[in-house]
Amino acid sequence: MHTPSFFERSDLTRALWAFRREFFVVGLFSMVANLLMLTPTLYMLQVYDRVMLSGSDLTLLAVSLICLFLLGVMGTAEWFRSRLLVRVGVAIDQALSTRVFNASFEAYLNQTSTHPSRAFSDLIQVRQFLTGQGVFAFFDAPWTPIYIGVLFLLSPWLGALAILFALVQGFIGWFGHRHTLEPSEAAGKAYGDAQTYFQGKLQNMEVVESMGMTHNLRRQWEKKHATYLEQNDHAQALSHRIAAWSKFIRYSQQSLVLGAGALLVIDGQMTVGAMIASNVLMGRALGPIDQIVSTWRTVASVKAAFLRLERLIEEYPERDPALRRVAPAGSVTLREVVATAEGRIAPILKGISARFEPGTVTAILGPSGSGKSTLARVLVGIWPSVQGEVLLDALPMNSWDRTELGPYLGYLPQDIELFDGTLAENIARFGDVDAERVIAAAQCTGLHEMILRFPKGYDTPIGEAGQLLSGGQRQRIALARAVYGEPCLIVLDEPNANLDDAGEQALMQAIRELKAKGKTIVLITHRPNALGVADRIVLLADGRIQAQGPRDEVLASILKTPSTGRPAPIPSALPATR
Incomplete structure (x- = not known):
């Protein structure tokens, strides 16, 4: 073997x-x-x-x-x-x-x-x-051994002195590394914690400033910063002491070698030229050791x-770059899917089995914390800890190369994240900007006229994270990005959360158009109006599917209890009327 x-x-x-x-x-x-x-x-x-x-x-x-x-x-x-x-x-x-x-x-x-x-x-x-x-x-x-060997040729005493200083320098380097590594790492970690805490608060400065939270947060940061200063002071004190000893050894070496050479000249064992040359050679022989000691950490x-x-x-x-697959049709199958998260004992999704077919719109409903957003991430293959099967056209989702699969998927998360660039670049997913496809995506989501009113149209920069746009504009641009290129599977997580009436009407129209083109659409929503475009409903509660099927049948089963015929309590995620 x-x-x-x-x-x-x-x-x-x-x-x-x-x-x-x-x-x-x-x-x-x-x-x-x-x-x-x-x-x-x-x-x-x-x-x-x-x-x-x-x-x-x-x-x-x-x-x-x-x-x-x-x-x-x-x-x-x-x-x-x-x-x-x-x-x-x-x-x-x-x-x-x-x-x-x-x-x-x-x-x-x-x-x-x-x-x-x-x-x-x-x-x-x-x-x-x-x-x-x-x-x-x-x-x-x-x-280094070769230089020390030359020193031995000049004088055995100088060669022995070179070996002694080499051993001393090596010991100081080892001692310093052993005793300063842990304190330095602790100081670095404390510094990182303080900086991460500070940077995290900078991202939410509007909230911090408007509600007068600056003083309280500064006290928390000062505690972390004080921990860093204390640990850094300890690490620096050790490092400076060891550096002082190392400097003492280096200067002593230069003087002692010169003194030893002078003594050998007085005794007639060495010439003046050899004495001066040996001093230079000693420094060269011990130089690499100094370098290694200084780079030890x-x-x-x-x-x-x-x-x-x-x-x-x-x-x-x-991934194998030669591996290419046929473009998927968009049929997604979940079989006994269990989704877990680090730090949680109970799974978020518990044995989910469902099927999403091309040319259909499936609405995912359920109260907060029922696992709807996790299910959305599972459907596009980005949830890290999944057991069971997530199949796209009967092939495991995780077997696809993400670069190859990406154009076939459209995803709009709850937390909209745009990137520094132009409107066209964001809609085109920062690939090669195809003007026709960018405009088609904007028109599909009702953005085209709004974009033309910007000073530079589609070439208008939006700033870091789209900071120059309103919340509704960011959401509609993210929606255009999701439908860019007409992907076969489109997952929309609360796509109308920040939309006004006009924006919501454009969204519903876009969903109808995509459905007519045979796309698989999954819609997570709390708004009653969105159910009008749904063909099927999946009702989640506590990570399990409570009901799924055609829209009217599921709503009827929710609004009435079959055994009594009396109205049942309506979950918070559902409207009282269709």
């Missing part, structure tokens, strides 16, 4: 392993650069031990020219590896950004991720580490980001 190696264990590692040749070339350039780092040391030895003793100008010129040439080669190697890593960074982003984009939004939809932007932050962090200063430290670190955070990305891509793999 084949056991996958580290570089075969996941899609992410395989994607990064594809750049192994580029990193190998970077390693070659690093080898050249580090080997030529010995040039200043050798130059000092030649100047102090040969040129100054001989007094030859020609020798000094020759040595200097050779030194300049080698340093030029070293600089060129450094430049080439930096340029190559920049290109690798761009290639990594191109290879992974689309996959991370799709997977992060799918994870957010399934409530397994806090926000899609976190995944992109992780990708940027991994990419910058692999193509920045962090990776240089690992390419340079193998040369970064390595830990990059590792965590890498593992999160790896898990995200594995849980939400890329």
